Amino acid sequence: MNTGQQHQDIKFNDDSLELVKKMISRYPEGKQKSALLPVLHLAQAEFDGWLSVPVMDYVASLLNIKPIEVYEVASFYTMFNLKPVGKCLIEVCRTSSCWLMGAEDIVRHIEKKLGIKDGETTKDGMFTLKTVECLGSCGTAPMLMCGAQFHENLTTEKVDTLLANLKTEGKRKTYLDDVTIDNY
């Protein structure tokens, strides 16, 4: 899993360490491994949106489990990035209902707008485009997710506004972000 780039000086800040402790306390004594997924989410959010080998090793040491136990989990779940991604990971749903409502047009529009293909990152490191499978937003299709935020009932105009806003904001989006709920 050598990606060429690695993190250095890996350590959670005190708040995160406190949170990890709290997560571990949710499970019975000795079952701290159960906190692995939540802790990986925390690590990914804190360390530039992806999980390098040193980050995973650090998580293993926090939970007192073997590094391989972290690697096998991180590589299984779609939401964990094992390679660097842009500040804004644009995840566009493409399964049935979204496809019916024009997800392919949305993907093509983003590809053209950003000059990248599915899976690629813009040169400025701002955006990564990823097509994903059903995100449970079928009634408000087509949709995409950036960080924790769902963007629904998309049109190409809405996408343009969104991309422009994200670029102006210039901030890394994570799954742990607060969201605004439009539809629900």
Added chain:
Amino acid sequence: MGRKLLLKNDHIPGIQGYDVYRQHGGYASVEKALKSMTPEAVVEEVKKSGLRGRGGAGFPTGMKWSFLAKPAGVPRYLVCNADESEPGTFKDRYLMSRIPHLLIEGMITSSFALGANTSYIYVRGEYFYITRILEKAIAEAYANGWLGKNILGTGYSLDLYVQVGGGAYICGEETALLESLEGKRGNPRIKPPFPAVKGVWDCPTVVNNVETIAAVVPIVNDGGEAYASIGIGKSTGTKLISASGHINKPGVYEIEMGITVEEFIYSEEYCGGIRNGRELKAVVAGGSSVPILPKNLILKTAAGEPRLMSYESLADGGFVTGTMMGSGGFIAMDDTTSIVKNLYTFTRFYHHESCGQCSPCREGTGWMEKVLHKILDGHGTLKDVDLLWDIQKNIEGKTICPLGEAAAWPVAAAIRHFRSEFEEFVKNPTRIKDVKHYYRLNNLPEPVI
């Protein structure tokens, strides 16, 4: 207007918060159960209600609860399955973000019935923001004495936690969910032993869908018999339907079991008909895994009876002319839709989501995706259609968990009911290629063929 049990208050401003929820009768079921009922009596009401698992399998909830092993000195767990990932399904997301306290209330009442003192809600990773909503509701419940030690002075204690997933459809399968809750890959376990005997951390565990647990609230409040009086036959109570696709009013609807499919699609109370005045072509009635049905068979059974929104009526005719209620993910497609292309999106989904444990599923889903891609690209032969049929047949029933069937059934049904469309692609490859080429040359979005 149909009766509503779960979403009767969903439009009330502030219902997300504790105070408003409580003002509208919230937490009454906890009070009733803990103060005036035994756990066995709660289980009995759920049995009487005829409630069936709302996640997709439709197994009687009361029966599932009664299977729970109760060895002395071993903790028991209730785990709520909020890993809603079946394409076409978004009802749990609606329920959790709109009325989070209904789920929390259901979790407390259900945990009491099962004798669980620690319970978890496992939420799919992509619903990360919902974990925040639930955690806020849980904190409010603790602050008001509905969770924690010695609830309402009854001596019953419960801790409730939210667990987040990592984006894997397979974790909606209950044993995969438990593996994931233990911090492992979501590989389904071989059953038996069932979770009721050996679940999370080898302890007896019940796993129930969000909607199932929410339904326990009205069942305890009004009694199992009142719940069973709604609906038709063995499909009792109400069901949340996630409606999407080419309809005028997509969204989550609570229906009384037994209304006709025709009413559901065309009435203004529900989907409001097919958009742009087009014709309905086909429906996937219960999430991506269930067989697709053409218009004539979804509106009427093979015998010509009106088809109803119930477990039995949707399944009438078996897989030859029927389908399944599944999770209630209702996807409607108009007459512009390519059934082959839609199937391709399903098959690609299952290929992506196969956990890789069993060869028939791991290899078969990818193989089917490739064959469908070949057909869609204009390189298919008539033999490829037979090959697809053959592959799906060899996945079905040959895997540890039902993802194999989930991947096989949509392929079988699409070929069964729309074989001519596959043949059309095979017989007219140049037409497909010409059209695509033209669009590409002119830098136009490719047509949906």
